[in-house]
Amino acid sequence: MSNPWELTVAERGGRVELRQLEYFVQVARLQHVTKAAEELHVAQSAVSRQIHRLEEELGVRLFMQRGRNVQLTPVGQLFLRRAEALLGDLDRAVMEIHEFLDPEVGEIRLGFPHSLGIHLVPQVVAAFRKLHPNVKFRFRQGMYPSLIRDVIDAEVDIAFISPYPENNEQVTGEVVLTESLYAILPINHPLAKKPAINLSELKDETFVLFGNGYSLRPIVWDACKEAGFTPKIGFEGEESGTIRGLVAAGMGVSLLPEMAMYETSSMMPAVVKISEPKVTRTVGLIHRSSEKLPLVVQIFHSFLIDFFKNDYESL
Template sequence: MELRQLHYFIKVAQKQHVTQASEELHVAQSAVSRQIHQLEQELGVSLFVQKGRNLQLTPVGKLFLDRVENIFTDLERAVREVREFLDPELGEVRIGFPHSMGISLLPTVVAQFRKEHPGVKFRLRQGTYSSLLRDVISGEIDLSFVSPFPESHDQVTGELLLTEELYAVVPVNHPLAEREEIRLDELSGDPFVMFSDAYSLRSIVLDGCRAAGFVPQIGFEGEETDTIRGLVAAGLGVGLLPEMALTEISPLEPAKIRISEPKVTRTIGLVRRKEEKLTPVAELFRSFLMNYFKLG
């Protein structure tokens, strides 16, 4: 079994047509057909069945495709890592982040890093706390910003970067809107615009309200900080948002008020797979972040 056979197999599976696959591969149609036939003979199974003018994967063909694609993914990563070892300044960093950090934190640190290392590329993935941890563990991404930072975890490790304060946000016509500082329990009678269950900020807000002595009445739920901010500004309730989610100016803005009691904060950290060495370019970016946040 040769890599060329597997490459041809993937291309035919994608195109569902030998002619189209051969054109994209820039080889003769007969050569593609011969390689697929030899592969089927070696495996002792049919990988494709004729469906009109197209080829369709058999059930075992679908199973084989999944495995072969994983092989090529690992191979591509191996080639990429070798190139990065030769020159980390030309590598790629795969990094994850939650939405709230994509507004200012991530663009700022990436822009600063690229001033020093302009040849480095970034592959970005946005997600929830659980999905980002899962992607780090599975190897889909090298590093991820997460909040809250997991102090102890079986499969990831990392560094706490900062602790950020959450602010109350209220409509501009709210009775408390002109105040510079309030106690959180002063909002106990208002409906809250809350994050959905998938987001870690929801539990941080709920814990803060409980510490203030009340359970918030949830009026609306949103998926992202921009949604929460917009719904509050539209007068649909009040909420709590991290400071970095309130830096961007939009046409519809809520009032921002510091909370004096209890202090509601979130931790932000950078995580990677435990007991696994980062690629040189990812380690270069991690070291930059440690210096950026004065941790190194």
């Protein structure tokens, strides 16, 4: 079998080696030849030589020297996007071949928001790996916009997301569950011991909410508007644990989904159902519309659909 680095692609009549593309991408990412050589476990001279040959084949300068660092030229920036796409396609092709031969040794790149990483993602991954112990996972957490972008840009194969995006032609998928949001209150709050409350009963309270960019913020905001008031925001947080802790400390009230209640700490608020209006969020699975899922991801996807139909238990 020939060395895979002997494979070449034609470019303006020349021949560009895949090794040159890998070296070029690594130097471009680190903006430093020596650091790139260390990451690639090769001599600095080898990296410099391959970059020089690549520039000769293309007939352009790809880098400019900036002190001890290097910086992409405008044409280098253009070429980087194409080189990364080519190497990504090659990686996926090799993975697909391995999965075709044995999908039990594949890798799944899974994205999810922080609120699902506390309980749901560990639960489903542990259940799946009992059946497929050799499958590897690579995880990526993010906020709503970044998760959609990661799926579109092929940074992840599949992602949990909330709420499910109804009108995005670049991703497709399905809603796997709908969960209720609960009011959380300081334990000494007058409403803390009630079995359920109307959300309008919190109209005069100070709210602790997620910051802008978090999908739960507009859900809570819209629910309060439906209940007839605009929430007064006193504090903001970036994680459900922070929100719970601030509420437990008496800094205000908030709404959190069921899954945010699984985690416990020394500072826990009272949890009360909301009878009116009904406040829920959807949780979906999404992947790229334009591509067929790799076989190992298809197996995981089918497992998840069955899991949420038959095995998932909410509060």
